[in-house]
Amino acid sequence: MKQRYYQEEIETMPVSEIKKLQERKLQKQIRHVYEHVPYYRALMDAKGVKPEDIKCLEDIRKLPFLSKSDLRETYPYGMLAVPLADCVRIQSTSGTTGKRVIAYYTQHDVDLWEECCARAIVAVGGTKEDVVQVCYGYGLFTGGPGLNGGSHKVGSLTLPMSSGNTDRQIQFMMDLKATILCCTPSYAAYIGESLKDRGYKPEDNFLKAGIFGAEPWTEEMRRDIQASLGIKAYDIYGLTETSGPGVAFECSEQHGMHINEDHFYAEVIDPETGEVLPEGSKGELVFTSLDKEAFPLIRYRTRDICVLTREKCACGRTHIRMSKPMGRSDDMLIIRGVNVFPSQIETVLLNEGYAPNYRIEVDRVNNSDTLDVFVELLPEQFSDTVSGVTAMEKKLANAIKTILGINPTVHLVAPRSIERSEGKAVRVIDKRKLHD
Numbered sequence: 313m314k315q316r317y318y319q320e321e322i323e324t325m326p327v328s329e330i331k332k333l334q335e336r337k338l339q340k341q342i343r344h345v346y347e348h349v350p351y352y353r354a355l356m357d358a359k360g361v362k363p364e365d366i367k368c369l370e371d372i373r374k375l376p377f378l379s380k381s382d383l384r385e386t387y388p389y390g391m392l393a394v395p396l397a398d399c400v401r402i403q404s405t406s407g408t409t410g411k412r413v414i415a416y417y418t419q420h421d422v423d424l425w426e427e428c429c430a431r432a433i434v435a436v437g438g439t440k441e442d443v444v445q446v447c448y449g450y451g452l453f454t455g456g457p458g459l460n461g462g463s464h465k466v467g468s469l470t471l472p473m474s475s476g477n478t479d480r481q482i483q484f485m486m487d488l489k490a491t492i493l494c495c496t497p498s499y500a501a502y503i504g505e506s507l508k509d510r511g512y513k514p515e516d517n518f519l520k521a522g523i524f525g526a527e528p529w530t531e532e533m534r535r536d537i538q539a540s541l542g543i544k545a546y547d548i549y550g551l552t553e554t555s556g557p558g559v560a561f562e563c564s565e566q567h568g569m570h571i572n573e574d575h576f577y578a579e580v581i582d583p584e585t586g587e588v589l590p591e592g593s594k595g596e597l598v599f600t601s602l603d604k605e606a607f608p609l610i611r612y613r614t615r616d617i618c619v620l621t622r623e624k625c626a627c628g629r630t631h632i633r634m635s636k637p638m639g640r641s642d643d644m645l646i647i648r649g650v651n652v653f654p655s656q657i658e659t660v661l662l663n664e665g666y667a668p669n670y671r672i673e674v675d676r677v678n679n680s681d682t683l684d685v686f687v688e689l690l691p692e693q694f695s696d697t698v699s700g701v702t703a704m705e706k707k708l709a710n711a712i713k714t715i716l717g718i719n720p721t722v723h724l725v726a727p728r729s730i731e732r733s734e735g736k737a738v739r740v741i742d743k744r745k746l747h748d
Contacts (some may be wrong), residue, residue: 314530316628318434318466319427320728322574323629330573330630336371337602338577342366342375345608348363348393350585351376351386352610357536372577372600373588377611380413383553387411389611392419394606404452405552405651410575415454415552416606423459429462430672435563435570435627436521436546438492441469443518445485447495447503448526448649450474454556455526455649459494462558468492475499478506489518497537501679504540509510514542523548525557526649528637528744534566545569547636553609554599560634568633575602577634579611580620583641594619596641597634615642643740645674647681650718657685657720660711666690669730675743683720685712691727 318436319325343363346353355376356362365374383391392399394416399692401417417425433444444463448455456474465472471484474496481503493500500522507517519541523550536544549569550557559576560569571578578589582597589595597616601608616637625633645652658668669688674681687708689701701724709722731738 314437315434315439318431322633323431323570325574325630327630331369332666333574334577334602337574338369338372339366341600341602341608342610344605344653344686345393345610349391349491351382352376363547364603369577372579372611375611377586377598377613378609378624379613380553380615381415384411388414391607391609392416393608399606401457402452403441403457403552403556412584415555417555418605420587421555421604421606424575425458425558426465427554428561428575429458430465430656431462431572432523432546432548432558432561433459433462433466433468433492435561435629436492436523436544437468437564438463438468438521442466442468442491443471443488444468444492444494445471445473445481445665447473447475447481447493447499448557452549454501454552455494455496458550458556459523463494478503482510485517485519485520486512491518491520493519493522493541493543495522495524496526497524497533498527498611498648498676500524500537500541500545501533505678506535508540514540517541517542520544521546523561525549527681536679545631549637551614553612553614555604559599563625563627563629567625568621568635570625570629570631570633571620573631575604576600577602578620578634579617580618581613583615583617591620591622597637598653613641615640615644617641619641643719644743645672645740647674647683647716648718650716652683652716652718656715657712660708661687664708666708669728671730671741673741673743681744683718684723685709685720686723686725686730688727688730689724695726714748 346363359376361374399416400419403415405413446456446459450456460472522543522545534545546562547563547569548557550559553668560571562569577600579598581588581598583596597614597618599612600610617639618637619635620632622632643654666687671686673684705722705724709720712720
């Protein structure tokens with residue numbers, strides 16, 4: 313019989329039992345954090361909350377939120393809840409002001425993370441008979457290591473390809489008969505186009521499923537990828553702060569992502585007031601890590617907007633589902649899988665001698681994100697020659713790439729040609745259609 317679950321007893325646990333498990337883990341975790349993270353203890357003390365005040369799940373509302381600004385303030389060790397000697401790994405995201413978010417892992421944390429990714433692989437039909445090609449980036453980025461570890465847990469043959477080098481990707485995909493592809497949706501679309509350019513039809517490859525995440529994508533894009541690769545395309549969600557991909561994943565129904573509730577407690581709040589909203593409401597997603605040892609974040613504001621539902625799922629899993637993120641409650645953009653803040657670009661402009669009068673335009677062309685940055689020249693710069701301006705654009709583009717890790721197209725424009733606003737400046741125009 314085909315395996316439907318990686319850990320059936322947990323994944324199909326009655327909701328009442330899930331909540332009892334979460335309650336026990338939450339009480340233990342709050343005590344752990346209070347005793348070992350002075351920064352969070354100070355936040356709790358300021359709110360007049362002690363670990364013994366957390367008697368049930370609803371009491372989590374008494375606890376303070378954490379945000380990315382807290383992680384920047386406590387960089388690099390201030391949120392660490394175990395001795396550094398107990399940690400076996402870090403992962404990291406790009407930082408907004410030069411300070412990156414560093415997540416720490418004990419071996420226990422790595423094992424739990426990889427189990428979550430294994431659940432995602434089995435949910436799309438993965439078994440030890442499969443060949444899993446992991447084209448997410450490795451190194452500090454969580455995508456590669458997470459799906460790599462999950463594939464090992466399932467017992468699949470793992471191709472640790474990392475991103476890029478599409479000729480080699482296709483060679484290994486065809487020669488080793490890869491059956492499950494893990495990468496960003498935009499790269500999956502590019503692989504589909506590249507296969508077509510080489511004369512392959514969708515039925516010529518051996519793929520049956522793809523696990524795609526790290527950037528927003530639409531149902532329309534899902535249909536295109538499924539058609540070009542001849543597969544079923546599944547969504548996966550995660551963020552470095554909570555471990556990485558595998559916090560939530562799609563099942564065979566492809567209708568929302570099941571959150572691994574035995575490890576993460578999810579809330580949806582009003583981003584303005586912080587009030588917890590009822591199930592089915594659209595709001596900002598908040599996560600609490602229930603059993604991470606090294607870097608356990610409590611009520612961490614993801615800034616992702618989504619909806620949670622407990623409607624029964626035909627797959628048999630009982631864990632709550634989240635919709636695809638419907639936007640952000642802050643100004644962060646996700647471009648080609650990279651977190652980008654306008655403030656990062658603004659910092660580069662100032663460092664390079666430009667005024668902070670700029671506009672960022674993001675679009676999606678042929679399933680690949682584009683980033684255009686329009687920057688006003690100062691009057692003394694504007695008198696330069698055309699060739700001089702081109703050289704300045706190239707130099708500025710390289711400086712932005714150094715910070716972001718992705719290539720922008722820079723357009724230096726005439727002084728005062730970017731529209732001014734009396735209210736909040738409109739710095740970002742996102743032309744991508746990110747949800748239907």
